[in-house]
Each structure stands twice: as C-alpha cells, then as structure tokens.
Amino acid sequence: MLNQSASLDLMFQALADPTRRVMVERLSRGPAAVSELAKPLAMSLSAVVQHLQVLQASGLVRSEKVGRVRTCRIEPAALRIAEDWIAARRAIWERRLDRLGEFLAAHPDEPNQGSNS
C-alpha cells in the first residue's frame, strides 16, 4: 500500500489534467463503460485507456471487466482524501486569522503603540 504522501502525489497528478477531470466528472454522475467515457473526448480509445490507467493508479477510479465490457466507477473515499488535505490547510490558515482578529479586538490600542514616539 502506498503511503499517504505518495497517494496524494498520484491523486493530485491525476487531477492535473483536463481530460482526466472530464472523466472524473462523468463518473461522479454514475458508473460508465470505457467506450462511454471516451465518447465526448476527441482522442483515440487507447489514449482514453492511458488516462484511465493514471486515474486507477491514483485510486480515484476503479474498474471491473464483466464479459467484454470494462465498467469504471469513482472511488469517493479517495476524492475525500485529496479534498481533506486541502481543506485542512485552509482551516489552519483561517483559524490563524481568527486568532489574529481576537487578539486585535482584545488589544485595540496596541498596534499603534510605539509609533510616532
């Protein structure tokens, strides 16, 4: 199993391509066969399969072959890991701003102390 940092590398790398984001977007509306994923994309089926492999390696998408049809589905838990990483950093930043605001509210005169002296 990949460690968390290596997984995040692969997930963000997978999301850094507009074609792969279109595929994730399509799969968020429900499972789809590879041919269906390829339909709106102006590229060969083998190029679509390569993008699919990047998405699968990242854990964001999984697929299963039944008979001759490979059906792809999104892995929402993996999307959640990428989302949570970003959200946690934003939350740290926002808490810091809140604390700064509280400090300034509690010490209204201090920012100018020592100036003009």
Add this chain to the structure above:
Amino acid sequence: MLNQSASLDLMFQALADPTRRVMVERLSRGPAAVSELAKPLAMSLSAVVQHLQVLQASGLVRSEKVGRVRTCRIEPAALRIAEDWIAARRAIWERRLDRLGEFLAAHPDEPNQGSNS
C-alpha cells in the same frame, strides 16, 4: 487571466509534489521568508525557489520582496477553488447515492422482481 481549467491544471500539478505540499503546509501557519521555507527541506535554496515558482504560477502562493527579504504567503481563495472542484464532484456522487436509496426505499419489492421466475 487563466481560464478555470488551466488554473486547476496548475494548482493540482503544484500540489502533486511532497516538497511543495510541505511548503503549503508551512505557509498555512503564517507567512514566511524563503530562507525559512527552505530550512526544513533537504535541498538547495535554488531548488526551493523553483518549487516556489511553481506554487506562485498556480496562484496558490504569492510573495513580496521588501528590502532583501522575500516573504511568501498562501492564497486561501486559490486553495478553495481546488477544494471546491473536488467537493462538487463528490457531492454529485453522494446525491446520486441518496436518490438511489430513496428509490429503493420507495420500491422495496422491485429489486428482486423477475428473478427466480
């Protein structure tokens, strides 16, 4: 100005590297000089500056030089754009599951209709 898709390419690309995530993590705790950002990283200052340039090109980080010191800060609105893109796809998937659950609750006998016949 970059369009939304090109910005997302650059942001996810910027986040797909562990060193750059360490830098974002540090900056989420407050602004920092380039030398301070470099301190925990086992690489040359010029390698750190290159990573910083990738983060700045993506809009996730901005920096300002005052005198001889370049101070970097995070751009929470940009982090938000990347986070929202993922969250929206996850939300579409979850609404779909909710609708499926409601459908099955309203039609308790139908999943087995036609089987064993």
